[in-house]
Amino acid sequence: MKKFFILSCLSLSVATSATTIHLIGLDNDGQEVVYQTDSEILKKEFLLVNEQKNKTALAALEQVTEKSQFKLTKFSLGLGLEGEAGIGPWNLGLALKHRIFFAKGK
Amino acid sequence: MKNILIAFLFSSSLFASQVPSSWMVESSNQKNDQGLASFEKYFESVMSVQEEMLESSESSIEKGLGDWKISGYKTDLAVSKSGLFGFSALQGTSTVELSWAKAKNKNLEDSEEQVLELSTDMSNDQIVQTISQSSEFLLQRLESDKKRRKQKELWTEKVLTIHEALQGIALDHQQKFTPSKFRVDLTLSYSAPLFGLTKLSGDARLRLEWKIVQNSSKSKREQKLINNLVEDINVAMSKITPVTNQGYKFDQFAVALGLNKKSLLSFSKVKGGVNGVLFFKVNKEKSEVVPVISNDEDYSWVEDESKERTAVKRDRFRQGLVKTVGIGNWFSEKLSRRQALWSVNKFKVNFTMSYSGLFGLSTTGGSGEIELYYSK
Numbered sequence: 001m002k003k004f005f006i007l008s009c010l011s012l013s014v015a016t017s018a019t020t021i022h023l024i025g026l027d028n029d030g031q032e033v034v035y036q037t038d039s040e041i042l043k044k045e046f047l048l049v050n051e052q053k054n055k056t057a058l059a060a061l062e063q064v065t066e067k068s069q070f071k072l073t074k075f076s077l078g079l080g081l082e083g084e085a086g087i088g089p090w091n092l093g094l095a096l097k098h099r100i101f102f103a104k105g106k
Numbered sequence: 107m108k109n110i111l112i113a114f115l116f117s118s119s120l121f122a123s124q125v126p127s128s129w130m131v132e133s134s135n136q137k138n139d140q141g142l143a144s145f146e147k148y149f150e151s152v153m154s155v156q157e158e159m160l161e162s163s164e165s166s167i168e169k170g171l172g173d174w175k176i177s178g179y180k181t182d183l184a185v186s187k188s189g190l191f192g193f194s195a196l197q198g199t200s201t202v203e204l205s206w207a208k209a210k211n212k213n214l215e216d217s218e219e220q221v222l223e224l225s226t227d228m229s230n231d232q233i234v235q236t237i238s239q240s241s242e243f244l245l246q247r248l249e250s251d252k253k254r255r256k257q258k259e260l261w262t263e264k265v266l267t268i269h270e271a272l273q274g275i276a277l278d279h280q281q282k283f284t285p286s287k288f289r290v291d292l293t294l295s296y297s298a299p300l301f302g303l304t305k306l307s308g309d310a311r312l313r314l315e316w317k318i319v320q321n322s323s324k325s326k327r328e329q330k331l332i333n334n335l336v337e338d339i340n341v342a343m344s345k346i347t348p349v350t351n352q353g354y355k356f357d358q359f360a361v362a363l364g365l366n367k368k369s370l371l372s373f374s375k376v377k378g379g380v381n382g383v384l385f386f387k388v389n390k391e392k393s394e395v396v397p398v399i400s401n402d403e404d405y406s407w408v409e410d411e412s413k414e415r416t417a418v419k420r421d422r423f424r425q426g427l428v429k430t431v432g433i434g435n436w437f438s439e440k441l442s443r444r445q446a447l448w449s450v451n452k453f454k455v456n457f458t459m460s461y462s463g464l465f466g467l468s469t470t471g472g473s474g475e476i477e478l479y480y481s482k
Binding site: 034035039046050 | 123151152158159162163180184185187191192193194195202204205206470
């Protein structure tokens, strides 16, 4: 029974444990900072940001460029690490980042 | 309680998030080197996280975006100074990035960035004219004629110095790896009044790429460093073959270079000068040629005036190159075995060369001197 319990614990931990993921960056002084999150949080954040933001951002960008000679050809949405200086250690978190590609219309 | 502790230890030992110490230039910072087999499990888990993110994104987001379709996904992975492996999160770049494009442009890639194409057989006048025309839209962001004129002069001087140095590269088409292009980015930080008290500020970039062609002029100063590099790369690559039979082919080899005070191309570690990247293309039909080392001179440089001259033996340099390809092969092999809906289309591995000539994976904030490019 005891052996079974140990094995169950091992299996459960392997099956359900989220992997620790490191995000590695630099602060304003060029010093390395490492932010630790877990894979489940990273996945949730990524999906949440994409679902909430991409439709509205795309619609707005298309509207802005409708009459312009530059047409929107590509749109990227990503998550980056953002640091905030304060008292004590840096506060770090995931932040939304955009990249937008335009091409001149014919 | 004991059982839970055992479970925790077992679980954590499965995922060693540090790259093997032998992959680092300096392994002294690394406390828990658990070896390659253990790191492999962690790498697989990092890849799984991304594959799951993509599969979820595609199924839940793409609906309702009309003719906009997911066109690509890019990740920047990094190694910390202590050897930790993870996502890169440098300022101004995204850790993970998902792109959409109109259905007809779905195959657009990041390389669509506008590049100003030059060639080493162009005359100085042609170069000056091309730079002048192409940089105008960037210079308009500066707020005064004086600043625009000064910036233009600075860029023209730099570009001509690079142009003349590149003309001294001797091309040997019998070699398997030959220099093919040199890439330099001209950058500009600007801040100009928009209206009222509002200011428009940002960074702009113009990417230049020289095609390296054989020059008819023999008077150009020979680029000994480049010619030695060509020999070393060809000899090193003859000793180890990049993996090509598992889905990825080895595309290009690149070395970061700068200009030293004598206007000669040097390793980018030398202080000052413009950093650019020299690409070596694979000449497939020349695979039978046996490379020959013409001299056994060391590579040497002075980091700055306060430091002593550094010398790196060329055979040690070649050993380092073989090591980089071995590591590149490892990533190639692991990525080609993955069986997910989304697969990696292309990847690049960056390496740092230490002042003593050792090679290792580039760490955060460090500049990569050697780049290996793979694609499907």
